[in-house]
Amino acid sequence: xxxxxxxxxxxxxxxxxxxxxxxxxxxxxxxxxxxxxxxxxxxxxxxxxxxxxxxxxxxxxxxxxxxxxxxxxxxxxxxxxxxxxxxxxxxxxxxxxxxxxxxxxxxxxxxxxxxxxxxxxxxxxxxxxxxxxxxxxxxxxxxxxxxxxxxxxxxxxxxxxxxxxxxxxxxxxxxxxxxxxxxxxxxxxxxxxxxxxxxxxxxxxxxxxxx
Amino acid sequence: xxxxxxxxxxxxxxxxxxxxxxxxxxxxxxxxxxxxxxxxxxxxxxxxxxxxxxxxxxxxxxxxxxxxxxxxxxxxxxxxxxxxxxxxxxxxxxxxxxxxxxxxxxxxxxxxxxxxxxxxxxxxxxxxxxxxxxxxxxxxxxxxxxxxxxxxxxxxxxxxxxxxxxxxxxxxxxxxxxxxxxxxxxxxxxxxxxxxxxxxxxx
Numbered sequence: 001x002x003x004x005x006x007x008x009x010x011x012x013x014x015x016x017x018x019x020x021x022x023x024x025x026x027x028x029x030x031x032x033x034x035x036x037x038x039x040x041x042x043x044x045x046x047x048x049x050x051x052x053x054x055x056x057x058x059x060x061x062x063x064x065x066x067x068x069x070x071x072x073x074x075x076x077x078x079x080x081x082x083x084x085x086x087x088x089x090x091x092x093x094x095x096x097x098x099x100x101x102x103x104x105x106x107x108x109x110x111x112x113x114x115x116x117x118x119x120x121x122x123x124x125x126x127x128x129x130x131x132x133x134x135x136x137x138x139x140x141x142x143x144x145x146x147x148x149x150x151x152x153x154x155x156x157x158x159x160x161x162x163x164x165x166x167x168x169x170x171x172x173x174x175x176x177x178x179x180x181x182x183x184x185x186x187x188x189x190x191x192x193x194x195x196x197x198x199x200x201x202x203x204x205x206x207x208x209x210x211x
Numbered sequence: 212x213x214x215x216x217x218x219x220x221x222x223x224x225x226x227x228x229x230x231x232x233x234x235x236x237x238x239x240x241x242x243x244x245x246x247x248x249x250x251x252x253x254x255x256x257x258x259x260x261x262x263x264x265x266x267x268x269x270x271x272x273x274x275x276x277x278x279x280x281x282x283x284x285x286x287x288x289x290x291x292x293x294x295x296x297x298x299x300x301x302x303x304x305x306x307x308x309x310x311x312x313x314x315x316x317x318x319x320x321x322x323x324x325x326x327x328x329x330x331x332x333x334x335x336x337x338x339x340x341x342x343x344x345x346x347x348x349x350x351x352x353x354x355x356x357x358x359x360x361x362x363x364x365x366x367x368x369x370x371x372x373x374x375x376x377x378x379x380x381x382x383x384x385x386x387x388x389x390x391x392x393x394x395x396x397x398x399x400x401x402x403x404x405x406x407x408x409x410x411x412x413x414x
Binding site for chain 2: 041042045046048049051052053055056057058059060061062065066068069070072073074076077078
């Protein structure tokens with residue numbers, strides 16, 4: 001068997017570049033050190049590629065991609081199918097009640113000692129707003145999509161026809177203190193995701209916490 | 212959803228009737244491979260994220276042109292991702308230089324004297340290989356990423372790349388040869404150290 005015949009025989013089965021050589025091929029490998037070394041290197045490369053694939057196996061797109069796609073899906077198809085299922089009604093009712101309680105707690109239940117003020121643009125920037133180049137794009141929202149937002153203290157209200165921008169940010173949990181929420185010192189450095197509604201002047205008007 | 216997992220095609224039919232749950236199933240089943248493919252091809256997590264999103268948005272659009280007779284849905288998604296990646300690469304002229312070696316050029320001879328891989332730790336080996344894959348010319352990179360890293364079969368890869376299966380196999384062969392060549396070239400010093408190790412004492 002020549003070297004050419006050896007490599008042709010190896011590549012015969014489709015999709016199996018590195019299959020185990022049969023008797024004739026093994027005999028050639030014993031005679032030909034070059035082919036033996038070349039085959040060993042190809043096998044090692046195959047093993048390396050498998051390791052590389054394994055090391056990336058768990059890598060997935062960030063969760064925000066799924067969130068955006070769900071929004072796009074809703075925009076195209078309307079309410080989720082699950083909303084029509086009767087057994088989900090009590091679940092949605094309980095969730096709504098919890099949200100309402102949380103909103104009340106945030107807006108009326110606790111008053112901070114210091115007067116509130118509207119965060120400046122600089123402060124917003126320090127909240128690690130993710131720029132559009134990092135994949136987060138500021139999007140214009142419709143009125144229906146503004147549900148669940150808590151108006152920021154002393155911020156101007158938003159009229160139904162006002163232009164607004166929505167920016168998703170990650171903020172330290174300590175930022176909740178400004179809204180009158182007690183924050184455990186141990187958790188102050190934790191980060192929470194929030195949507196911030198910006199007016200056309202760039203000033204923050206309302207916030208919605210996602211966690 | 213229970214029992215036997217639904218096929219991608221069944222999920223797509225449910226998606227078209229507005230079933231969000233089916234969309235989520237399909238997305239979660241396929242997004243990892245699409246994301247990794249675009250990441251390996253573009254070398255940018257931001258680009259990979261944007262393209263993954265675009266691929267599934269395309270699936271939602273009315274004009275989604277998936278035809279089951281032409282291949283699997285997975286292959287169709289890879290095909291969209293590939294087109295978007297190529298558009299991105301062409302816009303950025305990111306790999307113009309890498310395309311210099313055409314398919315017809317001579318296959319690099321596989322060096323057999325030294326094996327740079329054997330000197331590397333497992334982590335170094337993987338990182339070295341990752342870099343080598345990213346710097347492959349585009350047509351070889353995509354076939355390695357599809358067939359070797361994402362384990363797409365040759366028939367599907369041929370549909371994704373729009374070429375015969377034989378071309379997939381020949382590109383893969385050349386891509387692997389190029390990878391070995393790159394790994395040899397990138398660590399010459401390690402090889403030299405071994406080369407200089409005395410095998411016997413000369414008097």
